[in-house]
Amino acid sequence: MKVKSVFAIVSCFIALAFASCDDDLNSIGGTIQPPADSISVLTDTLAIKARTISMQDSVYARTINGVLGQYEDNLFGTIKSDYLCQFYFPEGGKFQDNLVKIDSVQFAIDFNSYSGDTLAPMGLSVYEATKAIPENFYTNADPTKYIGDKPILLASEAYTISGAKVVSKTTNQREIIADLGIDFGKRIYNGWKDKKFTDNASFNSFFKGTYVTTNFGSGSLIRVLYTSIDIYYKYNDVLGNHNNTADTIRSATFSLTVTPEVMQLNHIKNKNPDELFVEGTGATYLKTPAGVYTEVTFPINKIRANMATKNFKTINTALFTLKGYTEKESTAKYELSRPTTLLLINKDSVDSFFSQRKLYDGKTTIIGTRGNNNIYNFANISSLINTYKDMNLDKDPVFAVIPVEVAYKTDANGTSYLTGVFNYLQPATSIIRNDPKNMRLELVYSKF
Incomplete structure (x- = not known):
């Protein structure tokens, strides 16, 4: 053990940088005047x-972003991920009056980062949740119990990362789109019109959410930024032409998005090599x-x-x-x-x-x-x-x-x-x- 006398407290930190990597105690104490206020300093490396x-695939599953896909790594093994999610009904959310028709209904997954092969073919399936999605959920829980014994398939689509729609070249944001069908849009519209939901809580009782998974393919994982349901429709804007003398047909979108206010829960399966x-x-x-x-x-x-x-009482660093x-x-x-x-x-x-x-x-x-x-x-x-x-x-x-x-x-x-x-x-x-x-x-x- 080496003892050094120092005249400034900062010297202890200089000495620390050069402390040897062993379990020996190194006294680098010093003296600061007056003598009654003497400080002793000791270093230790353990x-x-x-x-x-x-x-064990089990961590608390609530997250900001979902992960979707499957990836295999030579050292770390296999990762497969999918997710359950609710959709947020915004305060004041509404369809325009005088709906004429629903043009299309899309299930959209936006992402800007991924792992794996951009050309790997993958298959997307979207099932309706028939039981309320819980707040406390771990990644090894079985998501299929929330879609029932006879799962309702809402949409399916084949995709590749490179083939996904480019939303923004600046942020590298892309979008996977699956068709939900006109009837699904009518169901949401009729629920809103009949006031079966008026706020977020009643909406998540009316439509409990979705289970989003892959049905084939391996080679890529995407980090999901947004998951949304977009209902594109036309409505009659009464006296809505340029001089307010005649009706005109306009287009609008009713969107429901996964936000931090609702549940988004990842389900994970890993194969971890013994090594x-x-x-x-x-x-x-x-x-x-x-x-x-x-x-x-x-x-x-x-x-x-x-x-x-050495009768030391305090750990400073x-x-x-x-x-x-x-x-x-x-x-x-x-x-x-x-x-x-x-x-x-x-x-x-x-x-x-x-x-x-x-x-x-x-x-x-x-x-x-x-x-x-x-x-x-x-x-x-x-x-x-x-x-x-x-x-x-x-x-x-x-x-x-x-x-x-x-x-x-x-x-x-x-x-x-x-x-x-x-x-x-x-x-x-x-x-x-x-x-x-x-x-x-x-x-x-x-x-x-």
Whole structure:
């Protein structure tokens, strides 16, 4: 153990950058005048235990965006995803008076990102939900029980990503369209006309939603931006010509869209190769949606014992990063993307965090973001380490590192604030270095 005298508190952070990667304690204490206010500083570097855990296709399923399709990866196995969704009836929503006829009714899926082969042929099926779509739903639940024993097929369509209609070249937004039929449009119109629904709640009782799935094909997954039902119709605009002297026929659209105000729930199936769970390979894995995550165990009891040895009371800094194993990651043409945001959370708190729609607090639930160097940086997690150190637990606590999607909202003043944290239900994978040199926790303690 080396002892150095320093004359400015900032020196402890300089020393930290050069601390060796072992379990030795390094005192880098210093003296600040007057002597009665002397501060001692200690550094500590500890290895962390980590392993890969299966999500068993079961994570809280509510999400901002749906995922549709099937994809196969040589390392990470197979992902298949489809979704249940309700449609939002907007306040004041209406058809124009004097309807003449319904021209067409379309089921539209808009997307701007995807994984896989753009030429892979896929088949789309849209079934009507005959039971209310629940608020609490996990990705391994069976969606078919919400469409009944005799499913009602509303629409079907074959598609490829490259063949989807281009909505915007600037944003790369495309659209898959399936025909719902005139009779479906009449059903919605008659329900509105007869006032069988007047608001969103009564509409979702009248029409409970849809189950959107693929019926054939493999090779691509799309991230769904919007799912909508569009009823195109004509109406008689009474005295609506240019000088208000004669009737004229006009066109209009009645649209119902999946929004955050209603339920959108993903259903996921994964086939995870056994190789992902072999320990001692120097790697752990992340796979979404609902695939695998990395579990870490922080050596809280050893930290407490090391601090007691020198009578240190406070952890000022605890640096934690996860380094991507770039050399092992796929460079295939159709490789999956990397998750950009990870949530560090106690393993026992995962279910309640998502089902109760909690927000991360930066203290015991912490976000790490991926940088250009393929490193996920959780910055200073000293608040988390201090919290569990003071609990005097018999066993070291276990934490889950889970890919998430974070939602923000901007108010009228241009200020952004956190509104939601969701399981990341888009296709993504990452390989994490799991060796003593890289899977470690760097600490700085201090005392007066």
